[in-house]
Amino acid sequence: MSRILFLFxxxxxxxxxxxxxxxxxxxxxxxVALNDRTMEIRGDTLLNLPAGEYRMLARPNxxxxxxxxxxxxxxxxxxxxxxxxxxxxxxxxxxxxLPGDAFVRVGDSLQGKTPLVLNFSGQLLxxxxxxxxxxxxxxxxxxxxxxxxxxxxxxxxxxxxxxFWRKHRRPLLLVATVSSNWLAFYLKRQADQAYDAYQQSGxxxxxxxxxxxxxxxxxxxxxxxxxxxxxxxxxxxTIYQD
Numbered sequence: 001m002s003r004i005l006f007l008f009x010x011x012x013x014x015x016x017x018x019x020x021x022x023x024x025x026x027x028x029x030x031x032v033a034l035n036d037r038t039m040e041i042r043g044d045t046l047l048n049l050p051a052g053e054y055r056m057l058a059r060p061n062x063x064x065x066x067x068x069x070x071x072x073x074x075x076x077x078x079x080x081x082x083x084x085x086x087x088x089x090x091x092x093x094x095x096x097x098l099p100g101d102a103f104v105r106v107g108d109s110l111q112g113k114t115p116l117v118l119n120f121s122g123q124l125l126x127x128x129x130x131x132x133x134x135x136x137x138x139x140x141x142x143x144x145x146x147x148x149x150x151x152x153x154x155x156x157x158x159x160x161x162x163x164f165w166r167k168h169r170r171p172l173l174l175v176a177t178v179s180s181n182w183l184a185f186y187l188k189r190q191a192d193q194a195y196d197a198y199q200q201s202g203x204x205x206x207x208x209x210x211x212x213x214x215x216x217x218x219x220x221x222x223x224x225x226x227x228x229x230x231x232x233x234x235x236x237x238t239i240y241q242d
Contacts, residue, residue, distance in 0.1 A: 020051040020077035025086040029061035051079040060090050088121040091142025095126065097149045102130040173235040181228035184221045191217035 024032065024045045031040055034047075034054050040061060058071035077083055095104060096115040104111045104118075105127045111118065118124060124140045133151040140147065194214035201207045 018051045018079035020049055020079055021082040022047040022049055022054075022075070022077060023082055023084045025084070027087075027089045030058055030087055031061050033057040046082075049077055051077050053077075056085070058087060090119060090121050091140075093118050093120075093124075093140050093142060093144065094146045095138075095140070095149070096146070097128060097130070097151050099130070099133075099151065102128045102133070102149075102151060104128060170235060170238055173231045173238065176231035177228050177235060180224045180231060184224035184228055187217050187221035187224065191215075191221060 022034075024030075024041050024047065026041060026043060026045075029040060029042045031038065034049070034056055054075040054077060056071070056073045056075055071085075071087055073085065075083060075085075094115060094117050100114050102114045104114060104116050106124065111126070114128070118126070118140065120140070120142070123142075125137060126140060127135060127137045128149060128151065129135045130151055132154060134154045136149065136151065138147070138149060191214045194210050194217060198207050198210035198214060201210060
């Protein structure tokens with residue numbers, strides 16, 4: 001009895017597996033993984049496979065991100081039947097914004113933040129949003145491998161900045177006037193001390209160093225004096241304007 005069972009199992013293993021057909025249609029070269037088998041296909045390809053279940057992953061040949069396949073599908077191939085799968089033409093675009101870290105959505109689905117690589121077929125309508133900036137919609141057609149979008153500040157953010165300036169402009173201008181005036185006179189005193197050290201020094205290197213320091217401090221002092229004058233004029237202008 002055991003010999004008969006052994007012979008039956010042997011004949012069963014030697015019997016040809018039932019064949020199923022998988023027809024793959026592509027517009028370019030693709031890499032396809034069926035379970036543990038990887039192959040490259042072009043155009044219309046007919047595969048003869050044993051019937052059964054298959055996990056299929058596919059991406060265009062040379063696609064940068066193989067760990068994120070474009071096509072993913074579970075197939076049930078039946079004996080004698082032909083299963084057809086068509087891969088559309090895929091596009092890849094690197095989307096970036098200025099400033100970055102903008103949210104990217106396709107419909108209601110959040111895709112991530114910029115910079116972001118998007119894989120799609122045909123055209124893709126995406127929306128970009130970031131706090132303080134106007135929401136924008138961009139139609140990608142894959143004609144450009146990289147797209148940079150400049151975000152525009154929202155009117156609410158601009159109004160907030162303008163309101164802050166209107167509310168605090170006088171104190172800010174007054175502080176700028178006083179602080180820059182004090183710095184101008186302080187640096188002027190330091191410049192005078194450096195010039196006195198230049199006149200009293202008997203060494204050439206010390207004389208050159210003190211003279212250059214006095215000239216630098218004197219120039220910076222004049223800059224702060226100009227800032228103080230401009231701030232004071234701005235302060236009086238806001239009083240006149242109101």
